[in-house]
Amino acid sequence: MTSTREPSSFRDPDGFVFFEDGLPFRVVNSSFQEDFDAIKSSGLWQSLQKVGDLIGHEEIKFSEAEFLGAIAVLKPEKVPFISYPYEWGFSQLKDAALLTLRIQRKSIALGMSLKDATAYNIQFIDGKPVHIDSLSFEIYREGNPWQAYGQFCRHFLAPLTLAAAGHIDTQRFLMAFMDGIPLDLAVSLIPLQKRLKPGLLLHLQAHSKSLNSASVGGSSRPKTKVSKAGMLGLVDSLERTIASLELHHGRTKWSHYYTDTNYSAEAMESKQNLVGVMLDQIQPKIVWDVGANTGEFSSLASDRGASVVAWDMDAACVDRHYRDLKEKSKKNILPLVNDICAPSPAIGWGLSERKSFFERADADTVMALAVVHHLAITNNVPLSMISETFSRLASNLIIEFVPKSDSQVQRMLSSREDIFYKYSEEEFEAAFGKKFELIESVPVADSKRILYHYRRRE
């Protein structure tokens, strides 16, 4: 048995997470004893788990010699794929925010309170946000303010307001500001007319001013009192403010890809059939759909029982995909914002607190449909490097080659000099042949495109 401590689990003195043979365990330290007893007797865990808002866990037996100072060891359910807030679309972050507030409201009613409100405590499981930290609670003492209020505003309210104000890509700022976007920065980036809502003026504008005035002059922490009604009013006001934020879906570079595409109906049908046949041959369990757009092809894999991580660099597409899946109650596709040319890096303490996107690779199959020409021509990535990167991600690859004669590539080359002498079917096959074994290649009907099924050379 091999056990490793989760590198991101070091901030909370009340416990930590470790993995044994790939399964997560949460150690509860004796400093959490009073809160642990209170939360168990409050019925909060059961109440939240019953509706799927908190991850399920069981308390397991442990030897005290193994965990000095521990009072309990919990075995939570395993999260299929860990994603981070800077990889979520707007509606995912919004749903995560509303979940956090819902949990806080329920906690107060049962005599507990969330002691933090970090977005990293939320993960998406079966298409919905779930709180994964069972120890994020403390006894609610009437009069005490909510100590996670500032964190909630930085992690959720600021990025959501920025996106709703038209800066949809600023959610990626969360990568640079790990404890949330500073409120004064958010306020400075949001036009005044977009801030003229009572909730935003309070929780962003006035809150930011309050933070600044508290950090100059004076000497000691002031005594503040917040009644229970005041606390519920605060949560209610935040809920209303978050719920009122909407993304205005303008046209982005990729948001109309399928309607603007050069595919004929016949070509699209042929491509869907061919991809379906290849998936049937592979029978994948976990698929990464690279450049998934709004998930036209992700659903082919999910319909065959695979779990799909569908990523795209366009935040508007990802958001549309998530809302579509939510509407259809489709559970086994996780849409994420990620750019293969600049995938999420490892960040945080020792560069190990949040893993890079590729470190989290656990797929057996990668689909890269209508992607290669964008990498090779728009981004000047040599075919050999594209092949090498895909070979690191999964053992099976379904990839589409789009030749120079294709109208999409012609459009791309119309505004720049054609320096891509090595972009050809032969060079493509040679580059991918070095890392992969060709299983099958089939032309897409009524187009000049070719679909390949490759298997990685071991």
Add this chain to the structure above:
Amino acid sequence: MKNQRTNRLLPCLALVTLPALAFGYIDGATGSMLMQAAVSGILGLMFVGRTLITNLFRSKKSVSAVECESTQQ
């Protein structure tokens, strides 16, 4: 209408009053706590008021539902 006016007045009031509160060392949490202390009273009142009104309508509804059921019998 009155509720809407209070909604608009509240942030303005907070904006005017808050800068006068200058406390403490550089600590992110302090400003957030001051903010809560400043606004939670009125947010709490609004919340309680709204809950009371909602409950009033809900109980009226349930009374009429009971009446409906009894007439059906």
